[in-house]
Amino acid sequence: MDEKVLIELVSELFDKKEYAELRKILIGIEPHDLAKLAERFDKKELPIIFRLLPKELAAEVFVEMEPDMQEDLISSFSDKELEAMLEELYIDDAVDIIEEMPANVVKRILSSTDSETRGFINEILKYPKDSAGSIMTVEYIRLDKAMTVADAFKRIRRVGVDKETIYTCYVTEPDKTLTGLVTVKHLLLADEDSIIDDIMQKNIIYVNTTDDKEHVAREMSKYDFLAIPVVDGENRLVGIVTVDDAIDVLQEESTEDIQKMAALTPTDKPYLRTSVFEIWFKRIPWLMMLMISATFTGTIISSFEDALSKMVILAVFIPMLMDTGGNSGGQAAATIIIGLSLGEISMSNILKVIWKEIRVALLCGITLAAVGFGKAIFIDKADVLTALVVCSTLIVTVVSAKLLGCTLPILAKRIGFDPAVMSSPIITTVVDVLSLLFYFGIATAILPQLQ
Amino acid sequence: MDEKVLIELVSELFDKKEYAELRKILIGIEPHDLAKLAERFDKKELPIIFRLLPKELAAEVFVEMEPDMQEDLISSFSDKELEAMLEELYIDDAVDIIEEMPANVVKRILSSTDSETRGFINEILKYPKDSAGSIMTVEYIRLDKAMTVADAFKRIRRVGVDKETIYTCYVTEPDKTLTGLVTVKHLLLADEDSIIDDIMQKNIIYVNTTDDKEHVAREMSKYDFLAIPVVDGENRLVGIVTVDDAIDVLQEESTEDIQKMAALTPTDKPYLRTSVFEIWFKRIPWLMMLMISATFTGTIISSFEDALSKMVILAVFIPMLMDTGGNSGGQAAATIIIGLSLGEISMSNILKVIWKEIRVALLCGITLAAVGFGKAIFIDKADVLTALVVCSTLIVTVVSAKLLGCTLPILAKRIGFDPAVMSSPIITTVVDVLSLLFYFGIATAILPQLQ
Numbered sequence: 001m002d003e004k005v006l007i008e009l010v011s012e013l014f015d016k017k018e019y020a021e022l023r024k025i026l027i028g029i030e031p032h033d034l035a036k037l038a039e040r041f042d043k044k045e046l047p048i049i050f051r052l053l054p055k056e057l058a059a060e061v062f063v064e065m066e067p068d069m070q071e072d073l074i075s076s077f078s079d080k081e082l083e084a085m086l087e088e089l090y091i092d093d094a095v096d097i098i099e100e101m102p103a104n105v106v107k108r109i110l111s112s113t114d115s116e117t118r119g120f121i122n123e124i125l126k127y128p129k130d131s132a133g134s135i136m137t138v139e140y141i142r143l144d145k146a147m148t149v150a151d152a153f154k155r156i157r158r159v160g161v162d163k164e165t166i167y168t169c170y171v172t173e174p175d176k177t178l179t180g181l182v183t184v185k186h187l188l189l190a191d192e193d194s195i196i197d198d199i200m201q202k203n204i205i206y207v208n209t210t211d212d213k214e215h216v217a218r219e220m221s222k223y224d225f226l227a228i229p230v231v232d233g234e235n236r237l238v239g240i241v242t243v244d245d246a247i248d249v250l251q252e253e254s255t256e257d258i259q260k261m262a263a264l265t266p267t268d269k270p271y272l273r274t275s276v277f278e279i280w281f282k283r284i285p286w287l288m289m290l291m292i293s294a295t296f297t298g299t300i301i302s303s304f305e306d307a308l309s310k311m312v313i314l315a316v317f318i319p320m321l322m323d324t325g326g327n328s329g330g331q332a333a334a335t336i337i338i339g340l341s342l343g344e345i346s347m348s349n350i351l352k353v354i355w356k357e358i359r360v361a362l363l364c365g366i367t368l369a370a371v372g373f374g375k376a377i378f379i380d381k382a383d384v385l386t387a388l389v390v391c392s393t394l395i396v397t398v399v400s401a402k403l404l405g406c407t408l409p410i411l412a413k414r415i416g417f418d419p420a421v422m423s424s425p426i427i428t429t430v431v432d433v434l435s436l437l438f439y440f441g442i443a444t445a446i447l448p449q450l451q
Numbered sequence: 452m453d454e455k456v457l458i459e460l461v462s463e464l465f466d467k468k469e470y471a472e473l474r475k476i477l478i479g480i481e482p483h484d485l486a487k488l489a490e491r492f493d494k495k496e497l498p499i500i501f502r503l504l505p506k507e508l509a510a511e512v513f514v515e516m517e518p519d520m521q522e523d524l525i526s527s528f529s530d531k532e533l534e535a536m537l538e539e540l541y542i543d544d545a546v547d548i549i550e551e552m553p554a555n556v557v558k559r560i561l562s563s564t565d566s567e568t569r570g571f572i573n574e575i576l577k578y579p580k581d582s583a584g585s586i587m588t589v590e591y592i593r594l595d596k597a598m599t600v601a602d603a604f605k606r607i608r609r610v611g612v613d614k615e616t617i618y619t620c621y622v623t624e625p626d627k628t629l630t631g632l633v634t635v636k637h638l639l640l641a642d643e644d645s646i647i648d649d650i651m652q653k654n655i656i657y658v659n660t661t662d663d664k665e666h667v668a669r670e671m672s673k674y675d676f677l678a679i680p681v682v683d684g685e686n687r688l689v690g691i692v693t694v695d696d697a698i699d700v701l702q703e704e705s706t707e708d709i710q711k712m713a714a715l716t717p718t719d720k721p722y723l724r725t726s727v728f729e730i731w732f733k734r735i736p737w738l739m740m741l742m743i744s745a746t747f748t749g750t751i752i753s754s755f756e757d758a759l760s761k762m763v764i765l766a767v768f769i770p771m772l773m774d775t776g777g778n779s780g781g782q783a784a785a786t787i788i789i790g791l792s793l794g795e796i797s798m799s800n801i802l803k804v805i806w807k808e809i810r811v812a813l814l815c816g817i818t819l820a821a822v823g824f825g826k827a828i829f830i831d832k833a834d835v836l837t838a839l840v841v842c843s844t845l846i847v848t849v850v851s852a853k854l855l856g857c858t859l860p861i862l863a864k865r866i867g868f869d870p871a872v873m874s875s876p877i878i879t880t881v882v883d884v885l886s887l888l889f890y891f892g893i894a895t896a897i898l899p900q901l902q
Contacts, residue, residue, distance in 0.1 A: 028654040032673050157639055166636050167618050184635060185617050188608055203479040221702065222483050224695040226677065243694055244675040250698065251672065254705030255789050258712065262785030262875060263778055271790045272800065276807060280814040283782050290778050291819055295826060297770035302831070305763045312756045315766055319748035319773060319883055326777075327714055327741050327876050331734050334713030338706050339722040349723060356727060363731040368742055375746060380753070424713060424875055425778050432770055 007040055014045065023052045031057065035064035047076040059088035066273065067100035074105055083112045090164050091117065092137035092245065095124045124239075132216045133209035135249065136230045136239030141169040145180060145197035149190050152182070165242050168227045171200050176236040178206060178229055206231050209238060216241050217249040218343065257341065260420035261334065263290060290425055297322075297432040304440040307450050313382060314443060317390045318436070324368060325397040325435040326428030332357055332405030333423045340409060340419050347414050353406050361402035365395035389443045396442075397435040404430060458491055465496065474503045482508065486515035498527040510539035517724065518551035525556055534563045541615050542568065543588035543696065546575045575690075583667045584660035586700065587681045587690030592620040596631060596648035600641050607635070616693050619678045622651050627687040629657060629680055657682050660689060667692050668700040669794065708792065711871035712785065714741060741876055748773075748883040755891040758901050764833060765894060768841045769887070771823075776848040776886040777879030779815060783808055783856030784874045791860060791870050798865050804857050812853035816846035840894045847893075848886040855881060 006029075013022040026034065026049075034053075038061065041049055050058055050073060062070060062085060074082060086094060086109065094113075098106050098121065110118055120138050127133025141163050143152050152169065160166040169187075171180035180200030190199050206229045207216045220228050220243060228246075230239045256266040263286035267274070301308065301318075308315055336353065339345035345353060369391035376387035405427050409419035444450045457480075464473040477485065477500075485504075489512065492500055501509055501524060513521060513536060525533060537545060537560065545564075549557050549572065561569055571589050578584025592614050594603050603620065611617040620638075622631035631651035641650050657680045658667045671679050671694060679697075681690045707717040714737035718725070752759070752769075759766055787804065790796035796804060820842035827838035856878050860870035895901045 030654075030656060030674050153639070160636065161640055166639065184639075185611065188604070188617065188635075189612055203481075205481060221695075221698045223481050226694070243677070243698075244672075247672045247694075247698060247701065250702060251705075254702075254709070255793070258705075258709060258785055258789055261709065261712070262781045264782050264785060270793075270795045271786055272795060272803065272807075276810040276814065279786075279807070279811045280818075283779075283811070284815055284818055287775065287778055287782070287815055287819060288822060291771060291775045291823065292826070294771040294774040295831075297774075298767040298831070301770065302764065302767040305766075308766060309760060309763050312760050313753065315756075315759060315769075316749040316753040318766075318769065319752065319887075320742060320745040322770060322773070323745040323748075323880060323883065324738065324742045326879070327738055328734075330713045330876065331715050331738070334709055334715060335722055335730075338709055342702075342706070342721075344721045344723060352723060356723075356730070359727040360730045360734070363727065364735055364738060367731075367735055368738060371739060372742065375743070380746075380749070425781065428777070429774065432774065436770075 007037065010037065011040070014041075014049065019052055022049075026053060027057060031060035032064045034061045035069075038065065038069065043072050043076075046073060051081075055084060055088050059085050063089065063093045063097070066270075067097075070097060071101060071105060074101075074108070079112060082108070086113050086117070090137055090139055091120050091124065092135065092139075092164070095121055095134075098125070127209055130213050131209060132207045132211045132213055132230050132241060133239070135213050135216070135245050136209070136241050137164050137245075138239045139163045140227070140229075140240040141166055142237070143169050143171050143182065143196055145171050145195070145200065147196045148192065149187050149194045149196070149199070150192045152187055152196060156184070165227050165240070168225075168240075170229055170237055170240070171196060172237050176238075178204060178231055178235060178237040180204065181229070204229065207241070208233070213249050214253050217246040217253070220246040221250065253341070256418075257337065257420040260418060261337070261423035261425075263287070263425040286425065290429055293429045294432065297429075297436060300433060300436045300440070304436075304444075307440060307444060311386075311443075311447065311449050313380070313386060314439075316380060317376070317393075318439070320372070321390070321393055321397055321435045321439055322428075322432050324394065325401045325431035326424065328361070328364060328398045329401035329405035329427035329431050330424030332361075332402040333409055333427055336406050336409045337419050337423060340413055345410070347410060350407065350410050353410070354403065357402045357406040358399065361399040362395070364402070365398035368398065369394045385447055386443075389439070389446055393435065393439045393442055396438045397431065400434050400438075401427065401431045458488065461488065462491070465492075465500065470503055473500075477504060478508060482511035483515045485512045486520075489516065489520065494523050494527075497524060502532075506535060506539050510536050514540065514544045514548070517721075518548075519724075521548060522552060522556060525552075525559070530563060533559070537564050537568070541588055541590055542571050542575065543586065543590075543615070546572055546585075549576070578660055581664050582660060583658045583662045583664055583681050583692060584690070586664050586667070586696050587660075587692050588615045588696075589690045590614045591678070591680075591688075591691040592617055593688070594620050594622050594633065594647055596622050596646070596651065598647045599643065600638050600645045600647070600650070601643045603633070603638055603647060616678050616691070619676075619691075621680055621688055621691070622647060623688050627689075629655060629682055629686060629688040631655065632680070655680065658692070659684070664700050665704050668697040668704070671697040672701065704792075707869075708788065708871040711869060712788065712874035712876075714738070714876040737876065741880055744880045745883065748880075748887060751884060751887045751891070755887075755895075758891060758895060762837075762894075762898065762900050764831070764837065765890075767831060768827070768844075769890070772841070772844055772848055772886045772890055773879075773883045775819060775845065776852045776882035777875065779812070779849045780852035780856035780878035780882050781875030783812075783853040784860055784878055787857050787860045788870050788874060791864055796861070798861060801858065801861050804861070805854065808853045808857040809850065812850040813846070815853070816849035819849065820845045836898055837894075840890070840897055844886065844890045844893055847889045848882065851885050851889075852878065852882045 038046060098109055139162060141156060156166050167184045169182050172178055180202050181204055182196060182200045186199060205223055209230055209232050226243045227240045229237055230241060232238050252268060259266045265282040267282055336345060372394050373387050373391045376382040376390050408422035412422045413419045489497060549560055590613060592607055607617050618635045620633050623629055631653050632655055633647060633651045637650060656674055660681055660683050677694045678691045680688055681692060683689050703719060710717045716733040718733055787796060823845055824838050824842045827833040827841050859873035863873045864870045
């Protein structure tokens with residue numbers, strides 16, 4: 001059904017209070033779409049709609065909502081309703097929600113869960129932000145290696161309904177050490193009497209609770225896993241991360257990279273729901289810092305005022321030199337940031353990278369200089385010496401820009417920063433200073449007018 | 452085992468020709484890691500290693516290799532070996548490989564497959580690049596709605612081994628129209644005698660063969676699907692896309708966005724395996740275009756040579772104005788590009804976006820101008836009027852940069868371009884021109900020295 005038609009139909013049924021009919025329509029819609037639809041209703045209407053949904057679907061829709069709507073809904077719930085809904089939530093989803101709520105709501109949520117769930121939630125909340133532990137779920141299927149395939153299916157049927165995935169099952173020793181895994185595909189294709197120990201996979205790729213969540217997501221994408229086990233320092237299985245959460249991590253990460261590369265403080269709040277003041281607050285620190293740094297460039301110009309007033313034509317080439325330097329550096333930085341994030345480049349490759357970038361930079365610099373020389377002579381009517389100054393500055397600038405662009409992200413990563421911060425805006429600012437120093441340095445050395 | 456230790460051990464066993472021992476170690480390694488390991492061996496050694504692997508694993512490793520290694524291997528294969536390996540490949544993987552091979556290799560591959568597979572491969576090759584059809588696989592499990600759950604399991608056990616996923620099964624009418632789906636989780640939790648028609652999900656989210664592959668990946672990530680059905684114009688099921696391929700599409704897309712935003716021609720070839728000349732070729736067109744555009748900025752400066760020679764201090768503020776304009780525009784562009792790519796912003800929001808950006812730009816502009824004014828007076832020792840010229844230019848520049856930054860990506864998308872192209876480098880170049888025009892315009896209007 002078309003989205004607009006659906007919204008009209010739902011609103012109409014709601015206004016006429018034809019709730020039975022409305023319910024029938026709502027239960028056919030995917031949770032994500034229901035959450036979007038719910039945004040059309042106001043604070044008072046929302047709980048009515050919500051109560052029409054079957055418990056399980058209601059919980060799935062709740063998970064897909066924006067934090068402010070979740071908060072409104074929770075405050076409209078009776079204690080009993082809240083309890084019922086929390087029971088339906090997967091623990092990792094409950095943790096995600098708790099992390100977005102104000103303290104009083106968190107308190108109410110925690111006091112509405114049973115003590116076992118509360119224990120799990122607190123356990124996960126303890127892991128550092130961005131760690132594997134913080135995004136894992138404890139709801140997975142555990143098998144014993146002495147079980148037969150038939151036993152395994154019995155257990156899956158018994159406990160599977162509450163598990164986030166049943167398709168990969170994990171085999172542990174009594175002390176919870178991870179020793180094997182078996183997929184439902186293997187179970188289905190195996191003989192009913194086979195022993196798990198004989199059919200399970202024993203070389204297991206796993207992650208540690210303290211590993212970075214991006215590392216977890218990359219491992220899963222590399223090996224095409226639907227889930228990956230998370231173990232603690234003693235190799236005991238404590239949880240799993242499922243592929244849907246890995247996708248979210250990868251998407252968040254690339255969004256953050258783009259934001260950092262454009263001198264923005266990262267946020268995952270949708271643009272249209274972010275206030276003007278919040279947007280200003282995310283943008284102004286970087287703009288201010290870069291503006292103040294850019295005034296150094298101005299200082300260089302002012303220290304060469306004499307040269308400039310003797311030969312105003314020199315000023316004509318300043319924007320071109322600065323922009324080309326910034327773009328060259330930005331290209332190298334973006335290439336290296338991508339390589340680092342895909343794991344293709346690391347600190348150990350830095351010399352190879354530098355050598356490659358020097359050659360690329362020389363090729364680029366010479367090509368640009370050749371075209372720039374022609375343009376300076378024929379279009380800007382500069383004399384040959386001035387054109388030579390511009391072109392040699394261009395080559396030196398491009399080479400140093402590419403060198404900075406390729407080394408700064410690697411060094412940033414080496415000392416524990418996100419390489420994406422060392423991208424175009426910062427490199428541009430540094431290269432601006434360099435290019436002007438080269439420019440006026442070469443000019444005063446070569447041009448007779450400036451002697 | 453540590454990677455270095457593993458490589459040494461494998462090399463040692465290989466050199467000593469202890470192939471039985473070597474094989475035991477190799478079969479315990481994940482295909483992706485084996486493909487990386489294989490890069491350590493040369494053209495002659497590789498086929499020997501490869502022949503040690505069991506057929507199925509060999510095929511999985513082959514899929515993970517870089518195209519040039521695949522080509523080397525294929526040329527070392529006998530026709531029989533090639534045939535055996537192609538039989539093990541999933542059809543979508545075979546298509547991916549074929550797309551990277553030169554014509555003579557493609558011919559050899561196609562003549563080594565049986566006619567049914569060749570038919571499927573040709574079918575998929577016909578779909579436009581970047582369409583859902585081009586990334587789908589035809590190896591899925593189809594059920595009839597009259598089947599019982601027990602029948603369904605029988606079919607899964609019989610045909611499942613060759614299917615890319617067995618966890619989502621699709622129900623079609625005899626004319627292949629898609630009518631339902633059922634997951635293995637539902638099958639396992641249902642009664643053995645239940646009829647598929649009664650337990651299957653009938654509201655199905657699907658994509659069309661001609662839909663863009665990014666749309667497919669976003670739908671799957673939105674709804675947390677492990678697979679999504681692909682139908683043709685008559686609603687007949689022709690294939691499925693699995694979540695591992697969706698992740699690849701999302702990653703490729705964000706890499707491409709970052710590349711375009713840094714004025715690079717997109718490529719998915721690993722940096723260290725790309726030749727200097729190829730890298731140059733990906734970078735020089737944009738650098739050249741932007742350098743030539745930047746000379747317009749120079750032309751503006753030269754047309755105000757008079758003003759500049761009267762008041763050289765004006766040149767001091769040029770880099771700061773240009774950089775701040777570029778950064779402000781780049782921030783807005785990146786924000787909007789992310790919003791467009793996540794589907795949060797569309798053409799219909801353009802007025803809302805513009806109104807929001809105007810307010811943010813005014814806030815940013817005024818904050819920057821206040822700091823800039825203080826700095827111009829106290830540090831650069833400019834007079835009050837000059838400082839006022841700089842600050843008002845700053846505000847006008849930031850506002851126009853943010854306006855361009857938010858509208859250009861939306862307009863680019865509207866006319867069918869990738870919005871990521873309209874990012875920092877291009878916006879910087881346009882804003883440079885604008886900021887200088889504003890600057891000299893305001894200066895000549897206000898400053899008595901220039902009258």
